[in-house]
Amino acid sequence: MTQSNDRRTSPPRAKRAGGRGWLWKALVVLGVVAVAYYLLRDGETGASAGTTFVARRGPLEIVVLEGGSIEALESVELKSEVKGDTKIISIVEEGYFVTEEDVSNGLVLVELETTKLRDDQVQQELEYQNASASYTDAREQFEIQRNQNESDIQKSLLDVKFALMDFEKYLGAVMAREIIRVVGLETVATDIMKNHEASMLADATDPAAALAEAPPFRRQAIDFTAYADPDRLGNGEAGQRVRKLEDDLVLAEKEVGLAQSKLQGTQRLFEKEFVTRDELENDEMALRRSEIALESARTSKELFIKYEFPKQAEKLLSDYEEALRKLERTRKQAVSQMAQAEAKLKSAEARFTLQTQRRKEIQEQIEKCTIRATTPGLVVYGARERRSWEEIRIEEGASVRERQGIITIPNTRQMTAKVKIHEAYIERIARGQQARIKVDAHPDRPLTGVVSRIGVLPDAQNRWMNPDLKVYDTTVTIDGTHEWLKPGLSAQVEIIVDRLDDVLQVPLQAVSEENGQRICYVAGGGGAERRVVQTGSFSDVFIEIKSGITAGDRVLLRAPSSGAERPAAVSDSEQEGRPRRREPAGERREEGGS
Numbered sequence: 001m002t003q004s005n006d007r008r009t010s011p012p013r014a015k016r017a018g019g020r021g022w023l024w025k026a027l028v029v030l031g032v033v034a035v036a037y038y039l040l041r042d043g044e045t046g047a048s049a050g051t052t053f054v055a056r057r058g059p060l061e062i063v064v065l066e067g068g069s070i071e072a073l074e075s076v077e078l079k080s081e082v083k084g085d086t087k088i089i090s091i092v093e094e095g096y097f098v099t100e101e102d103v104s105n106g107l108v109l110v111e112l113e114t115t116k117l118r119d120d121q122v123q124q125e126l127e128y129q130n131a132s133a134s135y136t137d138a139r140e141q142f143e144i145q146r147n148q149n150e151s152d153i154q155k156s157l158l159d160v161k162f163a164l165m166d167f168e169k170y171l172g173a174v175m176a177r178e179i180i181r182v183v184g185l186e187t188v189a190t191d192i193m194k195n196h197e198a199s200m201l202a203d204a205t206d207p208a209a210a211l212a213e214a215p216p217f218r219r220q221a222i223d224f225t226a227y228a229d230p231d232r233l234g235n236g237e238a239g240q241r242v243r244k245l246e247d248d249l250v251l252a253e254k255e256v257g258l259a260q261s262k263l264q265g266t267q268r269l270f271e272k273e274f275v276t277r278d279e280l281e282n283d284e285m286a287l288r289r290s291e292i293a294l295e296s297a298r299t300s301k302e303l304f305i306k307y308e309f310p311k312q313a314e315k316l317l318s319d320y321e322e323a324l325r326k327l328e329r330t331r332k333q334a335v336s337q338m339a340q341a342e343a344k345l346k347s348a349e350a351r352f353t354l355q356t357q358r359r360k361e362i363q364e365q366i367e368k369c370t371i372r373a374t375t376p377g378l379v380v381y382g383a384r385e386r387r388s389w390e391e392i393r394i395e396e397g398a399s400v401r402e403r404q405g406i407i408t409i410p411n412t413r414q415m416t417a418k419v420k421i422h423e424a425y426i427e428r429i430a431r432g433q434q435a436r437i438k439v440d441a442h443p444d445r446p447l448t449g450v451v452s453r454i455g456v457l458p459d460a461q462n463r464w465m466n467p468d469l470k471v472y473d474t475t476v477t478i479d480g481t482h483e484w485l486k487p488g489l490s491a492q493v494e495i496i497v498d499r500l501d502d503v504l505q506v507p508l509q510a511v512s513e514e515n516g517q518r519i520c521y522v523a524g525g526g527g528a529e530r531r532v533v534q535t536g537s538f539s540d541v542f543i544e545i546k547s548g549i550t551a552g553d554r555v556l557l558r559a560p561s562s563g564a565e566r567p568a569a570v571s572d573s574e575q576e577g578r579p580r581r582r583e584p585a586g587e588r589r590e591e592g593g594s
Contacts, residue, residue, distance in 0.1 A: 051557045051558065052523050052554040052555060052557065053506055053507050053554070053557055054553070054554055055504060055506050055549050055551055055553045055554075055555055056505065056551055056552075057502055057503065057504050057505075058502065058503075059500065059502065060500040060503050060505050060539065060542055061496055061498075061499055062428075062496070062497040062499070062538070063497060063540065064421065064425050064428065064494070064497055065493070065494050065495075065540055066421060066474075066492075067419065067493070068417050068418050068419030068420070068490075068493050069417070069418055069489065069490055069491065070415055070478075070486065070487055070488065070489040070490075071410070071416050071487050071488075072412060072414070072415055072487055073414040073415065073416045073477060074414065075377075075408050075409060075410035075411060076375045076409045077382075077405045077407075078374075078405070078406055078407040078408070079405050079406060080112065080400045080401065080403065080404050080406055082112055082117075082402060084402060085400065085402075086112045086369070086399070087113040087397060087398065087399050087400075088110060088111070088112060088395065088396055088398050088400060088406070089111040089113055089396070090108075090110070090111045090396060091110045091111075091381075091395070091396055091406070092107075092109045092110070092407075093379070094379055095378065095379060095380075096378075096379045097376075097378050097379070098375070098376050098377055098378075098379060100376050102376070103373045103374065103375065103376055106373070107372060107373040108370055108371070108373075109371050109372060109373055110371040110407060111369065111371075112368075112369040112370075112400070113369070114369045117362060117365050117366050118366070120362055121359075121366065124359050124362050127355050128355045131351045131352040131354075131356075132352055132355075134351065134352070135348040135352035137348070138341075138344045138347075138349070139345060141344070141345075142341045142342065142344070146341075149334035149338060152333075153327070153330055153331060153334055155330075156331075157327060159323040160189075160320070160323040160327050162323075163319045163323040164323075166319065166320075167313075167316040167319070167320050168236070169236060170236050170313060170316050171233060171238055171316075172235055172238075172239055174232075175232055175233055175236065179222060179227070179313075179317065180317075180320070185320070185321060185324070192324055192328050192331075224310035224313045224314065225305055225306060225309070225310055228242055228304075228305040228309050230246065238309055238313065241304060241309075242301070242304065242305070242309070245297065245300055245301040246301065248300070248301075249297040249298055252294035252296070252298075253294055255290040255293060255294070256287070256290040256291050258290070259286045259290040259291075262283050262286070263283040263286075263287045266279060266283040267280065371407070373409075375409055375411075376409075377409035377410055377412060378409065378410060378486070378487070380407065380487060381394040381395075381407060381408075382405035412481075412483070412485065412486070414477070415487075416449075416452070416475050416476060417435075417449060417491050417493045418473065419474050419493045421454075421474045422469075423458070423470040423471070426472045429451060429454055429495060430454075431451050431453070432451060433450065433495055434448065434449075434496045435448065436448060436493075436494040436496070437449055437476065437493050438491060438492045438494075439485070439489050439491045440490040441489050442484065442489075445484070447478050447480075447482070448479045449477050449479055450477055450479070451474065451476055451477075451495060452475050454474050454475075455472040455473040455474065458471060459471050459473050474495075476493055476495070498537060500544065503536070504544065504545045504549070504550070504551055505543065505544055506542065506543060506545055506549070506555050507541060507542060507543075507557055508540070508541055508542060508543050509558065510555040510556065510557050511533065511545075517532050518532065518534065518535050519533070520533045520549055520556075521559055522555055522556075523554040523555070523556060528556055531548045531549055532548055533545050533546075533548030533549060534546040534548060
């Protein structure tokens with residue numbers, strides 16, 4: 001893309017220069033050579049024939065120069081969201097500019113293979129339908145079981161009610177309640193009913209709450225003969241039976257008394273021969289029958305009180321007790337069955353939910369195989385990846401993994417320059433510092449910017465490749481919007497660390513180090529004079545001189561060959577690890593140099 005931009009911009013410049021552009025260039029070069037020769041000749045003094053520079057006062061910029069690349073401040077990265085590896089069926093051409101209209105129309109940028117996903121979708125649809133049928137059946141069975149439990153419990157409640165009514169009918173309500181309280185069934189019945197009401201409110205999935213038991217009980221023994229009193233039994237069947245037996249006994253006793261009185265009268269008449277012997281014998285037989293009837297009535301009452309009444313009362317009480325126990329068993333069984341039905345329902349529901357989710361995921365995966373334009377901008381393919389022994393690049397037919405970037409669409413309205421700053425200079429860099437940017441492809445279009453981000457830790461990739469070299473990623477935000485600026489262009493970034501308004505300065509190579517001292521050689525009439533200087537701040541070209549020389553002194557740019565140390569504008573510790581920089585041609589040509 002950079003080359004295509006150069007081809008678009010170069011021909012117009014050549015046309016404007018015209019056919020005689022080479023002649024003007026030659027004249028400019030000759031002029032520069034003549035001026036250089038004049039300065040060199042003027043800078044040579046008596047004993048020194050080396051190149052010199054006139055020390056001068058003036059402003060000094062402290063800068064850090066690094067090479068980098070142009071990137072967008074913000075960009076949209078379109079990644080593969082399909083699980084596993086999938087192939088690219090089609091992809092938009094790199095360099096295509098997505099417009100707002102393309103976004104509105106949902107332009108397809110990338111299509112990924114969907115064959116396997118389509119097969120999985122068919123299989124998953126079968127699983128989903130089976131799970132749906134099972135869930136519907138479990139839900140219906142749950143409701144059926146709920147209704148059945150309600151019917152069983154209602155029947156058990158009626159059995160308890162009817163058993164109590166039979167017991168009260170036989171003994172009378174007052175006597176029945178008293179006996180139930182005496183034997184302890186009243187408390188048991190209350191506990192069972194409370195547990196029943198609690199289990200109806202409890203969640204069937206909580207057996208501990210739903211299956212709370214009434215405390216175990218054993219009914220006390222009772223002597224029902226003590227209750228065979230007509231006055232206490234009231235209007236119950238047993239009371240009516242006792243009263244009838246007593247009435248029969250009273251009548252029998254009266255019959256015996258009448259028969260005895262009649263027999264006594266007949267005997268007196270027989271003695272006076274007013275009645276026959278047959279009449280006397282008949283009255284004797286009538287008395288005997290009355291006595292037998294009296295004995296039968298007395299025996300019937302005794303048998304009822306001793307045997308029939310306790311037996312029937314005990315049976316009815318046991319029926320009531322058994323009805324209570326049956327209600328408790330029915331309740332527990334209902335809770336257990338509901339728990340099982342609930343478990344089956346939840347299992348079927350979970351399976352149905354899982355199959356529904358998988359069905360939805362497969363559909364979403366198929367939809368994600370089509371990647372559409374979401375924002376306008378320039379289409380840039382994702383970075384290449386190396387797998388095993390081959391290099392994978394983004395193209396039709398290539399295999400991409402999940403979360404792998406396929407296309408990046410940078411926002412070219414706000415661009416940045418990304419550079420890597422050596423650890424020796426990172427402490428001098430701060431956010432907000434001004435910078436100058438020169439794009440290699442467009443050297444005639446200088447840019448300005450500001451430092452917006454500084455890496456906290458050294459670049460991990462560079463640290464892995466070269467552990468001895470620590471560099472920090474630094475971002476410079478470029479001022480303004482430039483349509484010609486494209487991501488990936490190489491650039492030189494000059495970060496202005498400081499500006500000194502009025503300092504004495506000489507070129508960096510004019511200062512050397514000897515025995516721990518900073519030295520400058522000043523050209524004079526008698527030769528090169530060695531002077532110890534005190535230095536200050538420095539840039540890549542000039543260094544500040546605080547003392548040792550004055551403005552106008554001509555300093556040698558290279559120490560004399562006799563015993564001179566290597567030039568050292570900074571200390572040995574600073575010099576070690578200092579990155580080598582490539583200074584652009586024609587940079588920092590200052591007046592006064594020769």
